[in-house]
Amino acid sequence: MTVIRVPKIFGLPPLALKASNTLLRLSELDYAISSLFSDRSKALEVLSKLWIEVEEKLPVSFKAAHDILAQKFPHQISRIYAEKISQIATEEGIRKFLLKMRRDVQSVLIPPLKKSLRGTKGPTFLVKYRRKQKCSFVLKWTNQDEIACNVIYEAFATNFMQEKHLNPRSGFFVPEIGCLDFERSIHEMPNREQTNLSSEMCIKFKRNFQRITEIYASKIASKGVLILSERIGGENLFDFILTTYRELTREQKEKFFNRLGRLAMLDVVTGNLDRLVQIFTDQGEYTLQDLEANLGNVMVVWSKDKNAPFLYAIDNGIEKDLISSDLHRKKYLSFLQTHFSSRNLERMLAENMVKSIQHALDTQVDDVSTGNVVELKKQFQFFSDELYPLAYPAFLRGLEEMHFHLYENLIPSWESEKASPLKNYLKSNHPRLLAAQQERIDILKNLRRS
Ligand SMILES: Nc1ncnc2c1ncn2[C@@H]1O[C@H](COP(=O)(O)OP(=O)(O)OP(=O)(O)O)[C@@H](O)[C@H]1O
Ligand SMILES: [Mg+2]
Numbered sequence: 150m151t152v153i154r155v156p157k158i159f160g161l162p163p164l165a166l167k168a169s170n171t172l173l174r175l176s177e178l179d180y181a182i183s184s185l186f187s188d189r190s191k192a193l194e195v196l197s198k199l200w201i202e203v204e205e206k207l208p209v210s211f212k213a214a215h216d217i218l219a220q221k222f223p224h225q226i227s228r229i230y231a232e233k234i235s236q237i238a239t240e241e242g243i244r245k246f247l248l249k250m251r252r253d254v255q256s257v258l259i260p261p262l263k264k265s266l267r268g269t270k271g272p273t274f275l276v277k278y279r280r281k282q283k284c285s286f287v288l289k290w291t292n293q294d295e296i297a298c299n300v301i302y303e304a305f306a307t308n309f310m311q312e313k314h315l316n317p318r319s320g321f322f323v324p325e326i327g328c329l330d331f332e333r334s335i336h337e338m339p340n341r342e343q344t345n346l347s348s349e350m351c352i353k354f355k356r357n358f359q360r361i362t363e364i365y366a367s368k369i370a371s372k373g374v375l376i377l378s379e380r381i382g383g384e385n386l387f388d389f390i391l392t393t394y395r396e397l398t399r400e401q402k403e404k405f406f407n408r409l410g411r412l413a414m415l416d417v418v419t420g421n422l423d424r425l426v427q428i429f430t431d432q433g434e435y436t437l438q439d440l441e442a443n444l445g446n447v448m449v450v451w452s453k454d455k456n457a458p459f460l461y462a463i464d465n466g467i468e469k470d471l472i473s474s475d476l477h478r479k480k481y482l483s484f485l486q487t488h489f490s491s492r493n494l495e496r497m498l499a500e501n502m503v504k505s506i507q508h509a510l511d512t513q514v515d516d517v518s519t520g521n522v523v524e525l526k527k528q529f530q531f532f533s534d535e536l537y538p539l540a541y542p543a544f545l546r547g548l549e550e551m552h553f554h555l556y557e558n559l560i561p562s563w564e565s566e567k568a569s570p571l572k573n574y575l576k577s578n579h580p581r582l583l584a585a586q587q588e589r590i591d592i593l594k595n596l597r598r599s
Pocket of ligand 2: 268443
């Protein structure tokens with residue numbers, strides 16, 4: 150049996166704080182090493198010599214060994230451990246400390262944290278500890294909307310079931326997320342358990358993550374909420390198209406496009422306008438437009454022994470105006486009314502998906518600076534050539550299936566007792582979002598009756 154280790158960062162506040170202290174310490178060390186040494190093997194060489202020096206001095210004189218730690222290590226490094234070094238009182242203490250420092254240095258030989266280059270908001274940081282295989286997660290600065298919207302997507306992905314890791318009928322997964330809401334001083338775990346943070350705890354968390362942000366994004370985080378997310382071990386849709394897509398069989402490709410179609414239908418219903426289907430408003434009516442799809446908001450997980458790629462919906466924010474502006478909400482309802490009354494609904498959406506994806510590829514192909522550009526363009530062309538013959542019909546089926554699934558399962562579940570935990574959560578954390586979702590569900594229900 151494989152034991153899935155949940156990173157400590159997803160634990161209760163004291164455990165999460167400890168994990169954030171470790172992350173900060175390693176980030177500081179990573180920063181010090183990269184600014185002090187031309188390469189990391191050089192750092193290891195210099196530090197190893199100092200460790201040996203401490204070990205040699207230790208049997209002779211505790212004080213001399215302690216002095217090396219306090220004075221001979223580069224200041225930028227000993228500064229990180231200053232408090233710990235000052236507390237060491239015994240020979241055993243020095244040995245333990247050396248072990249810890251060595252482990253830390255090993256952990257940052259490959260930096261444990263990097264800023265995601267794909268997103269434009271955030272900033273988003275990808276964390277992976279080299280020494281702890283399963284310990285990876287994502288940090289993202291955002292606002293409360295994104296958390297609450299993600300909770301809705303999670304419910305729709307699983308059809309309000311608790312077993313989150315079963316293959317969901319909806320065709321996609323959602324990463325587990327917790328958060329630190331600095332505006333309301335709340336810590337929230339992936340099971341939605343909330344704790345009110347003391348101001349001291351809140352300050353400590355904030356200081357840690359602000360500093361990490363400063364180190365890796367060279368800026369002060371200005372947003373009020375930090376998402377702590379399960380890290381999905383795949384590629385986002387853009388990278389997947391660029392690298393892996395070609396290896397799928399025809400059947401796997403069809404399944405993959407089908408799942409994208411399902412997700413796209415749900416996005417339209419919930420009002421998520423920042424993924425595949427592009428719906429635009431310029432104060433007036435909402436209309437389908439062939440704008441650039443956001444291929445960064447889907448993660449694709451595939452390995453050769455699996456049947457078809459799994460999709461994870463990430464960055465599930467629902468358009469801000471569709472939560473808080475009465476005018477936009479009304480206009481969007483009339484968009485839904487018009488389009489869901491049309492027999493051509495799925496065809497229009499599938500067409501829009503193809504065009505918006507093509508648009509994104511055309512725009513972004515020149516932005517890809519790594520790798521062989523000619524080869525990349527060929528790969529894009531290969532994908533583009535399959536958009537109409539292969540993707541379009543599969544999108545169409547996926548859209549139809551989700552449309553059906555909505556009426557058969559999701560809307561009845563939303564109206565049932567099963568949805569009470571979700572609705573209670575939204576009622577106390579984001580009532581306007583709940584009201585906006587209810588309006589859109591009501592429109593769909595009325596349309597089915599007529
Ligand atoms: N949970 C995750 N697991 C793995 N990778 C992730 C995860 N979340 C984000 N990423 C990576 O970081 C990228 C940016 O993430 P995200 O979409 O959340 O940021 P963003 O700044 O809001 O993006 P944008 O504004 O461009 O939509 C993703 O495309 C993906 O490559
Ligand atoms: Mg995104």
